[in-house]
Amino acid sequence: MAPRSQRTLKWLVGGPPFLFLVVFFLLPALIMVVASFRYPGEFGGLAPLLPARPGEESGLTAESYTVFFGDRVYAEIFAKSFGVAALTTLVCLVMAYPVALLIARSPKRHRDLMVLLVVLPFASNFLVRVYAWMIILGPFDLLFSRFAVIVGMVYVNLPFMILPLYTNLEKHDPALLDAAQDLGAGAWQRFWRVTFPLSLPGMFSGAALVFIPVLGMFAIPEILGGKDDWIVGNMIKESFLGTRDWPFGSMLSLMLTVAVLAVAGATSWLAGRSLRRA
Amino acid sequence: MALLEIRNVTRRFDALTAVDDVSLSIEAGEFFTLLGPSGCGKTTLLRMIAGFDQPDRGALLLDGMDMADTPPEKRPVHTVFQSYALFPHMTVAQNIAFPLRMARRGDVETAAKVREALAMVHLEDKGQRLPHELSGGQKQRVALARSLVNRPRLLLLDEPLGALDAKLREEMQIELIDMQREVGITFVFVTHSQSEALALSTRIAVMNRGRVEQLDEPSRLYGFPKNRFVADFIGKINMLEGELAGTGDQPRLRVAGLGEVAVRAEAGWRAGTAAALALRPEQVRIAPAGTDAGLPNSFAGKVRDFLYIGDVTTYIVDLPNGQRLQALLPNSAPGRAKFFEVGDAVTVAWPAEAGAVLAQ
Numbered sequence: 001m002a003p004r005s006q007r008t009l010k011w012l013v014g015g016p017p018f019l020f021l022v023v024f025f026l027l028p029a030l031i032m033v034v035a036s037f038r039y040p041g042e043f044g045g046l047a048p049l050l051p052a053r054p055g056e057e058s059g060l061t062a063e064s065y066t067v068f069f070g071d072r073v074y075a076e077i078f079a080k081s082f083g084v085a086a087l088t089t090l091v092c093l094v095m096a097y098p099v100a101l102l103i104a105r106s107p108k109r110h111r112d113l114m115v116l117l118v119v120l121p122f123a124s125n126f127l128v129r130v131y132a133w134m135i136i137l138g139p140f141d142l143l144f145s146r147f148a149v150i151v152g153m154v155y156v157n158l159p160f161m162i163l164p165l166y167t168n169l170e171k172h173d174p175a176l177l178d179a180a181q182d183l184g185a186g187a188w189q190r191f192w193r194v195t196f197p198l199s200l201p202g203m204f205s206g207a208a209l210v211f212i213p214v215l216g217m218f219a220i221p222e223i224l225g226g227k228d229d230w231i232v233g234n235m236i237k238e239s240f241l242g243t244r245d246w247p248f249g250s251m252l253s254l255m256l257t258v259a260v261l262a263v264a265g266a267t268s269w270l271a272g273r274s275l276r277r278a
Numbered sequence: 279m280a281l282l283e284i285r286n287v288t289r290r291f292d293a294l295t296a297v298d299d300v301s302l303s304i305e306a307g308e309f310f311t312l313l314g315p316s317g318c319g320k321t322t323l324l325r326m327i328a329g330f331d332q333p334d335r336g337a338l339l340l341d342g343m344d345m346a347d348t349p350p351e352k353r354p355v356h357t358v359f360q361s362y363a364l365f366p367h368m369t370v371a372q373n374i375a376f377p378l379r380m381a382r383r384g385d386v387e388t389a390a391k392v393r394e395a396l397a398m399v400h401l402e403d404k405g406q407r408l409p410h411e412l413s414g415g416q417k418q419r420v421a422l423a424r425s426l427v428n429r430p431r432l433l434l435l436d437e438p439l440g441a442l443d444a445k446l447r448e449e450m451q452i453e454l455i456d457m458q459r460e461v462g463i464t465f466v467f468v469t470h471s472q473s474e475a476l477a478l479s480t481r482i483a484v485m486n487r488g489r490v491e492q493l494d495e496p497s498r499l500y501g502f503p504k505n506r507f508v509a510d511f512i513g514k515i516n517m518l519e520g521e522l523a524g525t526g527d528q529p530r531l532r533v534a535g536l537g538e539v540a541v542r543a544e545a546g547w548r549a550g551t552a553a554a555l556a557l558r559p560e561q562v563r564i565a566p567a568g569t570d571a572g573l574p575n576s577f578a579g580k581v582r583d584f585l586y587i588g589d590v591t592t593y594i595v596d597l598p599n600g601q602r603l604q605a606l607l608p609n610s611a612p613g614r615a616k617f618f619e620v621g622d623a624v625t626v627a628w629p630a631e632a633g634a635v636l637a638q
Contacts, residue, residue, distance in 0.1 A: 179363035181350045182328055183424065184380030193376075197367045 029257075036064055036250035044244035064251035074235075078259060081231035084146075085214040088153040089207050092161040095154065096206065100165035101195075104172070115166065118159050126156070130223050137224070144226035152220040157213065161206040168202025169195070204271055212260055232256050279342055281306040281464055282327065282432060287336035289322055296322040298488035299336070304432075304466060309458050311467045313475040314485035315511070320468045323485075324434050327466065329353050340431065351380070356425040357434040360441070362417045364409040370420050371396070371405035377428040395423040398457065415446045422454075426461055435467045439474065451477055472512045476500060484508050500558075502634050509556040509636060514592075516562065516603050518555040522547055522635075531555050531635070535599025540574040540630035547635070557633035562605035564593055567623035576627040579603065581618045593618060595626055 039047035039057040051058040068074050103114045121129060133152050137143045142151075172195065180190045218233035230238075232252065239249030280303035289297040297319040304310045312320040325331040327338060329350035338345045345353060356377065364373050374395050378388040396402050399419035409417060418438060425433055435454075439447045455478060458465050469475055475482050476496040483493045484507070492504045503509035509517070518539060524530035529547050530538040531554075541555055563571055567578060579595035582602065588609070595603045605626055607617055618624060 173361070173363065175359050175361050175363040176365060178330060178350075179357070179359055179365075180376070182330075182355075182357045183377040184351050184428070185376075186351055189380060194365060 032250045032254055036247055036254050037061060038247050039063075040245045040247050044240075044246065046246050061247075064245075064248045067248065068251060068255065077230060077235060078232060078255070081215050081233075082259070082263070084149060084153065084231055085211045087150055088157060088214050089161075089211045091150065091154045092158050092210050093203060093207065096158060096161035096165055097199075097203075100162050100169050100202075103162075103166050104169035111170070115163070118162050118166075121159070127219060127223075130156070130220055133224060143224065144229075146225065146229055148224040149221050149229055152224045153214050153217065156217075156220065157210040160209040160213075164205040164209060165199065165202045168199050168205075172198055200271065204267070207267075208264065211263075215256060215260065280304060281308075281341065282466075283339040283342075284323070284327075285337045285339065287323070287326065287333040287338065289319075289326065289331065289333050295488050297326070297333070300485075300488070300490055301336075302483055302490060302493055304464060306464055307462055309455070309465045309467065309478055309480045311469060311475045311479035311482045312485055313469055313472060313482050313511075315470055318485040319488040320470075320485050321436060324357075324436055324466065324468050327432070328355055328357050328434055354431040355434060356428070356430040356432075357436060358421050358425050358438045360437045362409075362421040362438075364417055364420055364424075366409055368408075369405065370401065370407050370409070370412070373409065373420055374424045374427050376424060381428055383428075391427055395427040398426070398460070399423045414442055415450065418442065418450060419453075422457065426457070426463065429461075430463065433463050433465050435465060437469055438467075439469075439471075447474070454478060476512070484511060486511075503556060503636070506554070506556075506636055509634065514559050514604060516555075516557040516559065518557065518601070520553065520555070522551050522553050523549050525549070528630075529635075533599065536577060536597060536601070541633070541635050542631045544635050551637065554636045555633045556636055557603075557628060559592060559604040559606040560590075561628050561632040562603060563627045564595065564605040564607055564618070565625050565627070566618075567625055569625050571625065571627040573627040574630045576625055579624050579626050581620050581622045581624055583620060584618065591617070593624075595624060597626075 035046060037060045038049070039059075039061055041047050047057050049058060049060075099118070103111055103118075106114060130152055133148070133155065134143060137148050137151065142148055176194050176198075177190050180194050185193065215231065216233045216236070217231070218237040221229050221231050221234055236249050236252045236256070239245050239252060282304040284300055284302050284304075287297055287300050288295065300319075300323065312323060314320050322331060326333055329345065329348060329352075332346070340353070340355070365376065368376070371392050374392045375388050378391055383391070392405070393402075396405055399422060401416060401419055401423070404412065404416065404420075409420065412420065418441075421438070439450055442450060451474065454465075467475075467478060476499075479496055481493065481495055482499055484491045484499065486507050492499060492508045494502075499508065500513055503512060503515075506517075509515050518531065518533050518536075520531040520533035520539070522529055523532045523538065527543045529541055529543050529549075531541050532538050539555060547553075563573065565571055570576070577597055579597050581593055582596045583594040585592040585594075586609075590606050590608050593605045593607060595605055597603055603626055
């Protein structure tokens, strides 16, 4: 093929996804960055960049950031959010592993049905299911507590841990377990030395799918945790819908993105290192 | 006492009898081969020896001990799997160390044995590689080293050379024999390749439909097949069907359209019974028409086709009764690349002792 038409082809193939990312990812992110440096509008929204009337707040400011870094309470809420997310992820992992293993080791003809059962809760409305937990936890006096928040988070996110784990475990070559047993490994050793290390990629993708969305969730803490147990998601929602301070909400969203990227980067670095060592 | 004794072992899967009342014993130090077409029960038998499957009837005795209640991880029997089954997340050295770790050998001993095993399979410099970085032949060697490092009483090999190309397979065959001699461990080898079985084995059990058809040394198996299945499965063979005739110690096979063929007397032969002469192509002499080979069985024929293989040529000769006979001629005569052309009239002949007489 001539180099010219090859170039055309490259643009035809790569162009649309590139355009998609620019329009739906890069531009919104840039808008968010710019918004976080602007003044809030009088009734929500953003103040104009150029002053329309004298004395009106306009232009760019770092005020949102000054507030954020000036008060420890925001760092504390961030820390608490990451704690809730980490605990949710851990509980999901512990609960999901046996389920995923059970499905992966079941006869092939049963697996699809079992996976269907895992995703079946998605068929009913998210809020309805969270309210259902109010009815369940209420009589035990467990409502409006950190415990209730974790229960809700785990309940909602468990399938996102089970599915990637199952996908990973299902691909393991059964001959490896035969080989391990043949070479003297008992049931526990077979799990610990073969199944577990090989399932690490599945565990990492499951953890990412649970950890990151939990940080942004506001409905569950609001419904099950009560007004006092806020996480980042609640703060962002409140900034936009409550106090109507869009720049502050944009700044919070941005900080959350930065923090998540930092955690993800650190985890993948650690994972890469441990996989190379294993 | 035999190292492994298989006593009347039967294994059924629903309607299929995979292994049907098999009895055989394997001696220490042997290179024993289970040979047969796919579905003959050889792999099922191997899995029962390893402990992954249990016989429905019969017993497996290792060193005289019944293995029925010993799980695979407790048997001093290791397997080289067809797919190698190397642990993908462990380096070559860690793979080889695995059985030593499971046996709770010390770190120093483990390291020394891993080094030794790597040297045995000529992979000294590949210890830190991961399996996916190795070639097929290298994976094969790692699998062997891993199965041998903890000195099992018995090493099972499940078609281990099946995934290698022809040249590499031949190299590995020689290495396998050397290795087995060196370590002195008893090998039980499963294959469907008769040439591999003949090349490697001390003894071969030819299996078909769950039963052992014949258990013998390779040369006896090839030279004196006991029945049609073995004769046909091992090597190339000509079958002359007929009826036994003659008297005393000189039986003859009466072949329709060809006449009488002198055959070797088998104990208890009876005139009038239907039989076949199984004749190897290299036992048939082929000469220009009219040559007197001085052999009792001499027939005129015509070259129908030939297969030039390099070291030998196989001639396919039409006999007067319409049957085709394969005759092998070495190409070692100086100055001649080819002896006969298609359509040449030839004489084929063989001595009375050649071949095996098989009952119907």
